[in-house]
Amino acid sequence: MKVAVASGDGESVSRHFGRAPLYAVFTLEQGEITGTEVRSKAGHETFASAEPSADTKHRAMVGAVEDCEAVLVGGIGDGAVRAMEAQGIQVILTDEPDAARAALRYARGDLPNLTERIHRGRGRH
Numbered sequence: 001m002k003v004a005v006a007s008g009d010g011e012s013v014s015r016h017f018g019r020a021p022l023y024a025v026f027t028l029e030q031g032e033i034t035g036t037e038v039r040s041k042a043g044h045e046t047f048a049s050a051e052p053s054a055d056t057k058h059r060a061m062v063g064a065v066e067d068c069e070a071v072l073v074g075g076i077g078d079g080a081v082r083a084m085e086a087q088g089i090q091v092i093l094t095d096e097p098d099a100a101r102a103a104l105r106y107a108r109g110d111l112p113n114l115t116e117r118i119h120r121g122r123g124r125h
Contacts, residue, residue: 001028003106004065005099006073010038013094013102015074023065026103039064062087072102077119093117
């Protein structure tokens with residue numbers, strides 16, 4: 001399975017999905033990390049000069065991780081959650097600061113989903 005973690009540096013879990021410039025993508029097999037890569041992620045700064053619709057922005061943010069089962073992040077807007085879920089990607093909100101540890105905990109099934117961290121109706125992610 002592949003799990004993406006929204007990140008600012010490829011090593012930590014971003015607290016703000018829309019501001020994270022990267023995804024750290026972990027390939028996990030039998031509870032172990034067998035591969036790691038860093039992928040660029042569209043974010044607020046990507047769209048600074050143009051104002052596409054929120055749906056267009058969300059699709060751009062999902063595109064880089066369509067092969068992943070889940071996205072782990074500290075906080076995210078409800079529109080971005082809907083865009084991920086529409087592509088079959090589970091969104092897990094976490095207070096775990098380390099990206100690799102978060103991915104391993106997700107694979108083990110012991111990473112709580114802190115859904116109260118979803119930013120509802122603010123228009124930002």
